[in-house]
Amino acid sequence: METKGGARRIDPRLAAALAASRLTATSIRRLGRGGGTSAPGLVAERIDPAILTKLTAGLTDGAIVVAGTNGKTTTSRMIADILEVAGHAVIHNRSGSNLVRGVVTAFAGHASLTGRVGAGIAVIESDEAAFPAVVRLTRPRIILLNNLFRDQLDRYGELDTIVRSWRGALETLDASTTIVINADDPSLVALTDGLRARLVRFGLDDPTWRLDTLPHAVDSTSCRWCGADLDYGALYVSHLGDWRCAACGRRRPELDMTGRAIDLRGVESLAMTVDGPGGEGRIEIGVPGLYNAYNVLAAVTVARVAGVPDETIATALAAFRSAFGRIERVTYRNRTLTLALVKNPVGFNEVLRMLTMASGGLTVPTLIAINDRDADGRDVSWLWDVDFELLAPGDRPLFTTGIRGTDMGNRLKYAGVPPERITPLPDDLAKALDQFVAAAPEGSTAYILPTYTAMLDLRQVLAGLGAVETFWKQ
Amino acid sequence: MRVTIGWLYGRKMNIYGDRGNVQTVAQRARWRGIDADVREIGIGDPLPDEIDVFFFGGGQDQSQVAVARDLQGEKGERLKAAVADGAALLAICGGYQLLGHEYRPHDAEPLPGIGLFDLVTEAGPERFIGNVLIGSRWGELVGFENHSGLTHLGPGVEPMGKVLVGRGNNGQDGTEGAIAGTAVGCYMHGALLPKNPTLADWLLETGLRRRDPSFTLSPLDDTFETAAHATARERARTTR
Numbered sequence: 001m002e003t004k005g006g007a008r009r010i011d012p013r014l015a016a017a018l019a020a021s022r023l024t025a026t027s028i029r030r031l032g033r034g035g036g037t038s039a040p041g042l043v044a045e046r047i048d049p050a051i052l053t054k055l056t057a058g059l060t061d062g063a064i065v066v067a068g069t070n071g072k073t074t075t076s077r078m079i080a081d082i083l084e085v086a087g088h089a090v091i092h093n094r095s096g097s098n099l100v101r102g103v104v105t106a107f108a109g110h111a112s113l114t115g116r117v118g119a120g121i122a123v124i125e126s127d128e129a130a131f132p133a134v135v136r137l138t139r140p141r142i143i144l145l146n147n148l149f150r151d152q153l154d155r156y157g158e159l160d161t162i163v164r165s166w167r168g169a170l171e172t173l174d175a176s177t178t179i180v181i182n183a184d185d186p187s188l189v190a191l192t193d194g195l196r197a198r199l200v201r202f203g204l205d206d207p208t209w210r211l212d213t214l215p216h217a218v219d220s221t222s223c224r225w226c227g228a229d230l231d232y233g234a235l236y237v238s239h240l241g242d243w244r245c246a247a248c249g250r251r252r253p254e255l256d257m258t259g260r261a262i263d264l265r266g267v268e269s270l271a272m273t274v275d276g277p278g279g280e281g282r283i284e285i286g287v288p289g290l291y292n293a294y295n296v297l298a299a300v301t302v303a304r305v306a307g308v309p310d311e312t313i314a315t316a317l318a319a320f321r322s323a324f325g326r327i328e329r330v331t332y333r334n335r336t337l338t339l340a341l342v343k344n345p346v347g348f349n350e351v352l353r354m355l356t357m358a359s360g361g362l363t364v365p366t367l368i369a370i371n372d373r374d375a376d377g378r379d380v381s382w383l384w385d386v387d388f389e390l391l392a393p394g395d396r397p398l399f400t401t402g403i404r405g406t407d408m409g410n411r412l413k414y415a416g417v418p419p420e421r422i423t424p425l426p427d428d429l430a431k432a433l434d435q436f437v438a439a440a441p442e443g444s445t446a447y448i449l450p451t452y453t454a455m456l457d458l459r460q461v462l463a464g465l466g467a468v469e470t471f472w473k474q
Numbered sequence: 475m476r477v478t479i480g481w482l483y484g485r486k487m488n489i490y491g492d493r494g495n496v497q498t499v500a501q502r503a504r505w506r507g508i509d510a511d512v513r514e515i516g517i518g519d520p521l522p523d524e525i526d527v528f529f530f531g532g533g534q535d536q537s538q539v540a541v542a543r544d545l546q547g548e549k550g551e552r553l554k555a556a557v558a559d560g561a562a563l564l565a566i567c568g569g570y571q572l573l574g575h576e577y578r579p580h581d582a583e584p585l586p587g588i589g590l591f592d593l594v595t596e597a598g599p600e601r602f603i604g605n606v607l608i609g610s611r612w613g614e615l616v617g618f619e620n621h622s623g624l625t626h627l628g629p630g631v632e633p634m635g636k637v638l639v640g641r642g643n644n645g646q647d648g649t650e651g652a653i654a655g656t657a658v659g660c661y662m663h664g665a666l667l668p669k670n671p672t673l674a675d676w677l678l679e680t681g682l683r684r685r686d687p688s689f690t691l692s693p694l695d696d697t698f699e700t701a702a703h704a705t706a707r708e709r710a711r712t713t714r
Contacts (some may be wrong), residue, residue, distance in 0.1 A: 160535045221485065227540050229485070372709065379606065379618045384491030384665045403709070406701040410668050413698045414494070414501050424701065 003013065014115045017048035021108040037093075041104030047390075052100070052137040054115060055107045061088065061121035063138045064302060067131045067166075068146025068182075070347055071295040074287065075146060076125040078299035078320055085316035086308045089119040090201070100130050121306075128162050132169035143170075143197075144180045144302050146294070147240060148187045149346045163191055173197040180301050182294065183252050183294035184240040190224030202257040202301045203242070205446065209262060209290050210234045210241075225250050237291050238346045257304070259297040264290060265352060267338060274300045281310040285317045288327060291350040332467040333437050336445040341455050343376070348449075352390045355447060361394025366447040367436045369402040369429060369454035376451040380404045388415035401425045401432035402454045429457045476509040477682060480525035482553075483533070484514040484542050489568055491618065492531030495564060495663025496673050499527055506692050508682075517544045521552040524680030525561055527571045528553070532567030532663065542572050542585045550588035557590060560684035562677040563657040564664065570651070570659035571595045571623055591652045591659050592628030593643075602641035605710035606662050608650045611634030612672040616706035617662025625661075627652055634660045639710040656680050669706050 021044035028039060029039035044051050056063050066076040080092040093106035103124050111117050135143070147341075148159060170179065174196045181188045183201035192199055221230050221239055235241035244251035257276035264270050271284045272293050283296055296317065303313045327340045334394040340355075342348040356362060372378050388411055391398065399422055400408040409424045423439075425432035440446040450458055481496050500510035513522060517540055533541065547554070557563050569575045574593040576586040601622045608615050615635060624644040627633060633643070634651025642650035642661065651660030658673075660666070667674040675691050682689045 222537065222540075227536070379620065379664075380491070381491030381494070381618060381663050381665055384497070384668075385488075385492030404705060406705040407669070407697070410698040410702040411494075414497050416501075419695075419698065422698075424698075457613070469630055 010114050011054065013048045014051060014054050015113055017044040017051050017106040018108055018111055018113050018115065020044060020047055021105070022113070023098065025109065032357075037105055038099065038101045039105075040108055041101035041106075044108050045104050050137075052104055052134075053139075055111055055117050056122060056138045058115070058117040059091075059120060059122055059368045059431045061306075062141030063122040063124055064144065064306070065126050065131075065138065066125045066144045066146070066302075067126045067128065067134075068144070069128065069149040069344065071146050071298070074124050075144065075251040075295045075298045075302075076123050076316060078295065079144075079302050081125040081320055082299065082303045082308055082313050083121055083306065085319075086303075086312045087395050088121045090115070090121055090123060091119040092123040093125055098178055098267055099127050100133050102189065103130075103134060132165050133170040136172070138175075142175060142178050142180060142302055142305055142312050143173075144298055145182065145188050145192070146298055147182050147185045148191075148453045149238065149344060159187075163187065167191055170195055170197065178297065178305050180238065180296065180305060183255055184236065184242070184294075186230060186239070186250075186252075187224055189253060200256045200301060200305055201253055201282055202259070202297050203252060203255045204236050204240075204259045204262070204293065204297070205234075205242070205255070206260050206262045207234065208234075209236055209264070209293075211236065221288065223248060223250060237294065237350060240294070244302065257297065257301045259293055262290070262293050264288065264293075264357070266357070270296070271293060272296060276301070276304065278304055278310065281314055283314055283317050285320055287320065289354040291347070323427070329332040330462060330467045332462060333466065334442050335437055335440050337437075337448055337467075338445060339448045339455065339458070341452065342449045343452055345382050348386040351449060352387065356390050362391060362396040362398075362447070363394075364445050364447055365397050365399065365436070365440050366449065367392075367399040367425070367432065368405075368408050369432070369448065369450035369458065371451050371454045371457075372401070372404045373453045376453050379408050383407060383411045386411075388412055388417070392416035395421070397421055397423060399423045399425050399432070399436050399439070401427060401429060401436075402451065405432075429454060430461045433458065433461055451464060475507070475682070476511060477503045477526050477678060478522075478524050479510060479512045480522065480528045481491065481512055481514045482528060482530040482569065483516060483537070483544075484531075485516060486537040486541060487531040487533035489534060490567065490618070490663035491665040492529070492566060492663065495531070495566070495667040495674075496529050496667070498667035498671075499529070499678050502671070502674055502694065503678055505694055517541065521556070522547050525556060526684060527638070527677050528556070528561060528563040528565075530563070530565040530569030530573065538568050538572065538577075539585065541568075542577075543552040543585070543590050545572060546586060550590075554588060554590050557655060557657045560656055560680070562681035563590075564667070564673075564677055565591075565659040566663055567621055567661055570661065571625065573657075573659055574625065577623065590629050591654050591658060593625055593652055595623040595644075596627040598622045598624040598644075599696045602645060602661075604714045606640030606642070606650065607638040607707055608635035608640075608642070608662070609638055610673075612670065612676060613668070614638070614672060614707065615662065615670045615705055616710060617660070617664040617666050619661045620663075621661050625652075632633060634658055639714060647694060664706065668699065669702045671696050671703075673674070 021040040024043045025040040089109045177197040180200045184203040225247040226248040230243045233242040261273040269286045340351045503510040573590040574587045575589045578596040580597045632653045633649035
């Protein structure tokens with residue numbers, strides 16, 4: 001992009017795209033229409049379709065692309081934080097807008113109008129559907145594949161379709177790219193089998209947290225090579241674990257990085273040991289649940305591949321704050337509300353497991369808010385893959401709201417929750433929140449479990465009441 | 475009294491919350507004091523004789539090939555015989571397609587079905603995704619469709635219903651699903667039965683009448699079911 005003499009040769013199309021993007025971002029902010037995390041990129045992409053390739057070419061330390069169904073926002077935030085603490089200037093599509101336009105928005109915000117990028121490394125969280133395009137446009141140095149679950153099938157089509165499109169993109173990469181995979185997920189091992197890119201595998205080894213039975217939300221229990229049912233020496237979350245196939249002999253490959261000695265501390269935090277070629281390190285972090293142990297392990301593995309020292313990794317993660325909406329606590333009308341985003345069966349099961357772990361049932365009143373807008377998935381059939389049967393014991397009241405609150409109430413009834421414990425509240429989240437808070441004793445704690453757009457709406461309601469700051473300022 | 479529910483390929487064919495359908499039949503039996511026993515019938519398992527209500531859900535492409543193979547021969551014949559004898563059956567999406575004569579993919583050999591329903595399905599160029607509302611002999615039914623298969627009913631086959639909102643069997647003839655005696659197949663999931671208790675109770679009652687022709691179900695309080703049905707109907711009308 002720069003000539004030897006230092007004079008910049010300006011790419012007029014790129015400059016126009018960046019100017020238009022900036023103008024869009026400014027207008028959106030002036031109108032007070034929220035974060036503007038995707039429209040500026042959409043405008044820029046229309047003007048210069050090659051904008052992402054041009055801007056990533058200016059990165060000194062390349063791009064890291066994070067994909068997978070669950071935990072990609074949390075994991076990419078962890079990676080970006082670690083790189084920042086390590087002294088890198090990082091571009092990151094942090095607000096969770098992970099389509100190509102969201103990535104372009106993040107880059108355009110960090111570029112001068114002549115196309116000079118003010119960062120050395122990028123952390124790009126990619127949507128499942130956008131992944132092949134993101135890989136093609138950015139030629140990443142490191143790719144992290146977290147896991148593959150059924151998620152919002154109405155948007156993506158079936159899992160098999162995603163696997164085929166990802167494989168096509170990954171086959172174009174050579175050994176200059178490192179692909180970090182969760183080897184506990186048999187579909188990722190199959191997906192990356194025989195690629196030219198360098199592979200680094202991570203997984204868990206901790207008998208304390210093995211599941212006794214396969215949860216209902218499991219999708220990938222067939223061997224991806226021969227079709228036979230898989231056996232598990234240990235199963236941790238959904239279909240993730242130490243798998244093997246008795247029929248064809250395939251099994252979880254040797255791990256390069258292993259997570260063990262995991263200490264889960266309720267809804268607060270966790271600690272774990274990460275063990276690999278660079279030695280063993282203990283991580284303490286303020287995010288809860290076994291699914292976050294996977295996220296931590298993924299982030300640490302990527303950071304090590306990127307050459308960050310262990311001490312820096314541990315320091316950065318100790319200071320990590322929960323990503324928008326995943327788990328957070330707010331104080332409102334003298335109640336502590338714990339909000340946990342729920343967006344698919346696997347994530348929801350892990351949240352339920354975490355909330356009921358201590359006592360075998362819920363310990364506080366709980367509000368579940370289900371919407372069916374595009375970003376939530378318009379198809380609510382996924383509620384039937386969540387193990388709400390975990391909520392049947394106990395006597396704490398359950399409240400439902402959101403556009404599909406009635407589906408949720410019905411689901412709880414069929415899960416064996418007595419109808420008298422289920423209170424349907426109005427669809428309107430402001431009204432529902434008001435009635436829910438009134439029903440919780442003053443000074444107490446209550447849980448709220450919203451889908452994505454319900455979380456956005458609740459945040460807006462709470463922000464209007466002075467309870468939380470708006471997320472894009474984080 | 476007891477109802478035995480046979481869940482065909484439950485592990486492999488459970489893509490759109492299908493287990494909700496099985497749970498609904500079982501719970502609605504239990505709430506009436508009828509014991510409910512759910513048996514998963516997997517690949518290689520023989521078809522038990524005592525099934526009153528069969529359920530067959532949807533699956534991913536990879537699973538569907540193995541399941542189609544397993545149904546060929548004696549197992550498929552026994553399933554057809556059970557339905558001819560009065561066992562109730564609900565098949566959705568992939569299960570529905572495999573109970574027709576044949577499924578014709580774009581780029582592979584046709585998958586043979588067992589012809590329990592007189593219909594054929596071919597892979598279509600677009601995916602039909604969205605809320606569905608149909609008029610049927612069980613009243614208005616609500617669900618969600620997500621399929622690219624185009625299903626064509628044989629002459630004289632009674633559809634499950636007439637599409638009011640959505641695309642249905644093929645997006646052309648206004649039909650959704652098919653009925654063959656005590657068997658019903660369709661594309662609507664959601665899960666289907668929890669929001670459509672009239673259909674759930676018809677399956678349960680039909681299955682139990684095979685043994686006791688005078689059997690009648692007692693009524694239940696369907697407040698939650700009716701509310702969920704009303705929301706789904708409203709969403710279908712306003713957002714497709």
